[in-house]
Amino acid sequence: MNRRKNMKKKTIAIVSILLGILLIGIVSAGLIDYFGRITGEVTVEDPVFYLSKTSTSVNDLDYYSLNLNQFDENVGDGEFTNGLESEWFITEELGIEDFYPAKYTFYVKACAENNTETDLIGQIDMTLKIIDSNGNPRDINCPTSITDVPTVNSCSSSDYQEYLPVFCSIESLNLNPTDRFLLSFTNGAHQITYYIKMDGYSRIETTYNG
Amino acid sequence: MDKKTLTTIIASIFVIGIMAAGFTSADRIIDNATGIYIENFVAGSTVQANFSYDYLRDRPENPDNSPLILRINITSSDSAYPVWRGDFDINGFIKRYILFGLIPIGEKHFNCSEQDSQTIVHPLGNELVSAENGTFYCYNPEGDLDFGDFNAQDIVYLNITSHPALWPGQYNLEAKLFYLSDTYPPTVNILNKSYFDQYFSDGSHVSFEVEIIDVNLHDYNAKIIVPSYGNISFAKEHVSGDIYRFFQTLPTTDPIPEGEYLINVYSIDTAGNVGEDNTTLRIDRTPPEIELIEPKDKVYSGILPIEFNVTDEKSRVKNVTYRLKEMDENNNVCPTGKSSWECYDSGDIPLDYNFTTETFKDEINTIEVGLESGRYWIQAEACDNLGNCRKFDPANEK
Numbered sequence: 169m170n171r172r173k174n175m176k177k178k179t180i181a182i183v184s185i186l187l188g189i190l191l192i193g194i195v196s197a198g199l200i201d202y203f204g205r206i207t208g209e210v211t212v213e214d215p216v217f218y219l220s221k222t223s224t225s226v227n228d229l230d231y232y233s234l235n236l237n238q239f240d241e242n243v244g245d246g247e248f249t250n251g252l253e254s255e256w257f258i259t260e261e262l263g264i265e266d267f268y269p270a271k272y273t274f275y276v277k278a279c280a281e282n283n284t285e286t287d288l289i290g291q292i293d294m295t296l297k298i299i300d301s302n303g304n305p306r307d308i309n310c311p312t313s314i315t316d317v318p319t320v321n322s323c324s325s326s327d328y329q330e331y332l333p334v335f336c337s338i339e340s341l342n343l344n345p346t347d348r349f350l351l352s353f354t355n356g357a358h359q360i361t362y363y364i365k366m367d368g369y370s371r372i373e374t375t376y377n378g
Numbered sequence: 379m380d381k382k383t384l385t386t387i388i389a390s391i392f393v394i395g396i397m398a399a400g401f402t403s404a405d406r407i408i409d410n411a412t413g414i415y416i417e418n419f420v421a422g423s424t425v426q427a428n429f430s431y432d433y434l435r436d437r438p439e440n441p442d443n444s445p446l447i448l449r450i451n452i453t454s455s456d457s458a459y460p461v462w463r464g465d466f467d468i469n470g471f472i473k474r475y476i477l478f479g480l481i482p483i484g485e486k487h488f489n490c491s492e493q494d495s496q497t498i499v500h501p502l503g504n505e506l507v508s509a510e511n512g513t514f515y516c517y518n519p520e521g522d523l524d525f526g527d528f529n530a531q532d533i534v535y536l537n538i539t540s541h542p543a544l545w546p547g548q549y550n551l552e553a554k555l556f557y558l559s560d561t562y563p564p565t566v567n568i569l570n571k572s573y574f575d576q577y578f579s580d581g582s583h584v585s586f587e588v589e590i591i592d593v594n595l596h597d598y599n600a601k602i603i604v605p606s607y608g609n610i611s612f613a614k615e616h617v618s619g620d621i622y623r624f625f626q627t628l629p630t631t632d633p634i635p636e637g638e639y640l641i642n643v644y645s646i647d648t649a650g651n652v653g654e655d656n657t658t659l660r661i662d663r664t665p666p667e668i669e670l671i672e673p674k675d676k677v678y679s680g681i682l683p684i685e686f687n688v689t690d691e692k693s694r695v696k697n698v699t700y701r702l703k704e705m706d707e708n709n710n711v712c713p714t715g716k717s718s719w720e721c722y723d724s725g726d727i728p729l730d731y732n733f734t735t736e737t738f739k740d741e742i743n744t745i746e747v748g749l750e751s752g753r754y755w756i757q758a759e760a761c762d763n764l765g766n767c768r769k770f771d772p773a774n775e776k
Contacts, residue, residue: 204431204555205552205553205555206412206414206553207550207551207552207553208415208429208550208552209548210416210417210418210549210551211418211546211547212419212420212421212544212545212549213418213546214420215421215422215542215543216420237420237421237422237423237542238423262543263542264542266543267543268459268543376547
């Protein structure tokens with residue numbers, strides 16, 4: 169009989185202690201523990217920069233744009249000629265401090281117009297650079313060229329060609345958040361007028377190159 | 379009962395204890411969770427993700443008005459390219475549906491913050507949380523992400539904007555749902571505390587109003603704390619809105635001793651947060667001081683001046699009366715009430731306050747009154763505004 173009483177007392181004591189610990193846990197709660205957990209996965213792809221006729225201003229100078237990831241449907245032609253002019257395409261401020269090592273692949277739709285009576289073959293030189301908020305470009309060692317560009321007397325819509333992509337690779341970039349990508353088009357010293365089509369095809373595709 | 383059975387019982391209780399702690403979390407498992415659905419996207423773009431879940435009726439871990447807080451965590455599958463703070467920006471909205479997801483009943487927008495140390499400020503309370511890189515706390519500051527206590531389905535839409543230089547690869551998303559506990563204590567404010575500048579005494583009726591504000595108010599009370607006597611509780615009633623009235627008549631049979639005592643108003647909400655306010659109750663049981671100025675122990679003829687200096691520092695003098703009684707040659711004083719001795723007894727005569735002398739004065743025209751030559755005994759009584767009275771009798775003054 170005494171053993172039963174003692175055991176009952178012990179049981180009550182243990183239950184009381186456990187309940188006390190549980191109560192302390194609840195009273196101490198702040199942000200109550202989560203009651204639901206849901207997960208998912210996603211793959212992030214490299215960004216693409218589309219050449220666009222939209223004007224972008226840097227240091228009060230206007231340039232054509234490089235649209236991030238989506239062409240803004242502002243169709244047009246960028247024009248440069250004679251090795252003396254160049255056409256610039258600029259992104260918005262990147263807002264980043266670095267960019268991973270990447271391969272930059274250039275897709276260009278263009279037409280070359282020969283203004284002379286001489287049969288000429290053109291070349292489109294492209295250079296990817298960084299331009300700062302003061303409008304000062306700096307080289308990042310990413311020159312490319314499209315060679316053997318045939319010319320016509322006068323460019324019409326059917327004369328534009330989608331050239332095979334060319335690329336360059338760059339190690340990781342250290343940037344200032346106000347920096348932008350700059351794509352500069354030039355050519356050799358020929359009297360050829362080049363027209364770069366901005367219709368969603370001409371673009372720069374980046375690929376992680378780690 | 380043998381030792382084996384005892385061990386089994388103890389083990390069972392222990393397991394139950396653990397299960398009770400774990401069971402509380404298990405109660406919060408949401409039903410029909412689907413998602414997170416999100417399409418692959420290009421770095422630098424904005425993509426929408428969504429997931430859904432069912433709310434159940436009767437959620438004991440979620441008191442009324444408890445807000446819903448989402449914690450979104452994005453991690454990279456490549457440890458060499460972890461998610462950095464600022465790689466993503468998130469905001470979103472919740473749509474709630476009832477009747478098996480057929481009828482929309484509301485939509486609430488929320489903002490998300492990846493700030494390292496942030497305080498979730500909310501009508502229900504606030505919580506300081508620390509967000510690691512890629513961790514976002516999302517909530518509506520007005521606390522209305524919870525649409526109500528009924529079975530419903532929520533679809534959460536997240537607008538996720540990514541950094542253009544985001545490392546291209548696979549990322550994992552995790553959404554956790556939290557409730558925020560009430561951490562705000564009730565606001566308790568005794569109104570018009572100047573009411574307690576006055577003194578109280580036996581039988582005094584004490585009544586005052588208090589403003590108590592809390593969205594989850596559970597209980598409130600007020601009491602007078604009298605050491606070595608015991609606490610005296612106030613009756614209470616809800617006036618309107620956040621205003622409550624407490625009232626009580628102070629005891630007369632076992633009166634509170636003179637002194638100053640704390641009145642404590644206490645309030646507690648359903649989360650156990652306590653709010654209080656205090657004031658001081660002053661008890662005055664001291665009667666006025668009486669000093670006889672006139673008549674002095676001398677012979678008067680014609681006009682008999684009556685003058686007393688009566689003061690009461692705490693509750694102020696309410697009234698003073700005097701009484702003149704004839705004495706015989708044996709120094710007997712005219713008895714009160716009927717007797718065989720026909721003697722003069724003025725009865726209680728009120729004394730008026732003289733603002734010039736700041737005393738209580740009167741004068742008796744002995745001729746008009748018809749006082750015969752002889753000796754007379756004077757008495758007085760003064761009472762303060764709380765009914766504390768003192769009698770003056772020359773016999774007691776000697």
